[in-house]
Amino acid sequence: MTERNWAGTYAYRAPIVQAGTIEDVQALVRAGGRIRALGTRHSFNDLPDTDGTLVSVTGIAPEFVLDEEARTVEVGAGTRYGILARWLHERGWALHNLGSLPHISVGGATATGTHGSGDRNGVLTTAIRAIEYVDATGERVRVAIGEADFAGRAVGLGAYGIIVRLTLAVQPAYRVRQDVYTDLRWDAALEDLPAMTGAGYSVSLFTRWGGDAAGQLWVKTRLDRDDAPVVDDVLGARRLLTSANSIGDAIADNLTEQGGVPGPWLERLPHFRLDATPSNGDEIQSEYFVAPADAPDALRAVRTLADRIAPHLLVSELRTAAPDDLWLSGAYERGLFAIHFTWANQPAAVLGVLPEIESALADFAVRPHWGKVHTLDREDLERTVPRLADARALFERLDPEGVFTNAHLERVGVREAR
CATH class of the missing domain: 3.30.465.10 (Uridine Diphospho-n-acetylenolpyruvylglucosamine Reductase; domain 3)
Structure with a gap:
């Protein structure tokens, strides 16, 4: 049986060996040949794959x-x-x-x-x-x-x-509550994106791009006390008093609790419950990062493609993260504004529209999520990932024989071609 990623939309070429201990991993590496690690299979492209062996580390005891x-x-x-x-x-x-x-x-x-x-x-x-x-x-x-x-x-x-x-x-x-704000309009959001993304400890906008309505805003508020007040209005979007979602009734029961009910951090910060099926499944995901300062213009550029995107899209999610100093992080030195696409399982159609999205974002030094589907290559990423060459040199020094390289890493310029 062909092994696939979690969503079922990528088939691994390499045989998969389940490691039970770290010593198993060491033995597999010492046996020779190319080898790559495999976790919970949440990548949507060939990043984890290899022409050698995949070793799953999920069977190794956590040992907290x-x-x-x-x-x-x-x-x-x-x-x-x-x-x-x-x-x-x-x-x-x-x-x-x-x-x-x-x-x-x-x-x-x-x-x-x-x-x-x-x-x-x-x-x-x-x-x-x-x-x-x-x-x-x-x-x-x-x-x-x-x-x-x-x-x-x-x-x-x-x-x-x-x-x-x-x-x-x-x-x-700590404790968190999760509120949904509905009927946010694009003009209001684009006029003041910092007010939108700063409305809580963790904020996501779910959108389908077309029309004047931007979509639903999910705001997760970190609480000093359970009865701490929250605002009823964010940029004209109104807080719903009951749970509701914008990403499909079929998965509503899989979501963490909304409606402003306080709860433990681990039961509010994720969108999906650990004991339920995550997201839709049978899907393809893509995600691109731009600097928060460029986000309004980047979103306007993507919106011009709404009619091209809509037939293949399940939903998009927009969110942010803080700057860091990690060489290959999407947030390196500038923070990130994430533009995420969850696509229907239509590979040819998705690969047809992605270059249009990437072209629309080209003026904004766009970076991809490494584990999701995109068509950017080494030449593209040399322009937008400042430490790509440094990372490549480091990995070549640590692994001069290319034990851990693969076609994907070489294509995006993280390893030298062999």
């Missing part, structure tokens, strides 16, 4: 290690965020943010710069305090924040080793 004095937790890279979050919350601790899906692995999400949401929240990778990986010789290597080239390895795309454990920053557990 909490250091309350240092405010860190050490965890296996294949662990799902939702599992880690539950373990932390039971002990009174939390992460600074979570992605839309709690089903994604810690290693895969951080290695691709996956981001969650919030003007002042760094991408998930910014929580990393140390990385432990198996290098091209099969040895275990640990690198900590502040050490040479840490910022180059943090969003590493699996390009230099198999990450097996991560140490993340934690903070005391």
Whole structure:
């Protein structure tokens, strides 16, 4: 049986071996040949794939290690965020943010710069305090924040080793409420995007691009107390007093609780519940990042393609993340405004419209989400990813024989062509 990604829309070429221990990973690397890590299979392109062997790290025990004095937790890279979050919350601790899906692995999400949401929240990778990986010789290597080239390895795309454990920053557990604001109009949103994205701790706008109505705004507010007031109006959009969603009735039961009901951070920051099917499935995803300052003009440019986008789109999500210093992060030195597309499973149609979207965003130094479908190549990315050449040189030095390279990494300029 052909193995596929979580959504079923990418078929892996390589055979997949399930590792049960870190020693298994070391043995597979030492056996020779090309090898790549596989987590919870939430990439939508050939980034994880290889002409060698894929090693799944999800079967390795999490082995949580909490250091309350240092405010860190050490965890296996294949662990799902939702599992880690539950373990932390039971002990009174939390992460600074979570992605839309709690089903994604810690290693895969951080290695691709996956981001969650919030003007002042760094991408998930910014929580990393140390990385432990198996290098091209099969040895275990640990690198900590502040050490040479840490910022180059943090969003590493699996390009230099198999990450097996991560140490993340934690903070005391907190409470969040999630409110939906409806009937936001494009003219109001584009006039003051900072007011929209700054309306809460984590904010997402769900849109289908056409018409005057921008869509629904989901605002997640971090609470000092459960009865803290929230505004009834954001840029003319009105707060709904009951749960509602704009991304399909079929998945409504899979969403985390809305309607302003206070709850634990891990049950409000993701859009989807850990114990439910995430998102739609049978979908293709693309995502592009521009600087927040360029976002109004970038959105206007994409809106000119609304008629081309609409026949193939399930929904788009717009959100932000804070600037960081991680070389291959979409938020490197400028923060990010994310323009996300969840497409129907129509590969030819999606690949037909993506170059038009990328052309519309070309004037805004657009960067892609590394794990989602795009058509940008090395030449394109040399212009928009400032540290791409530095990252490539680092990975070539760490893995000179190309054990961890693949066609995708070479195509986007993260590794040299072989």
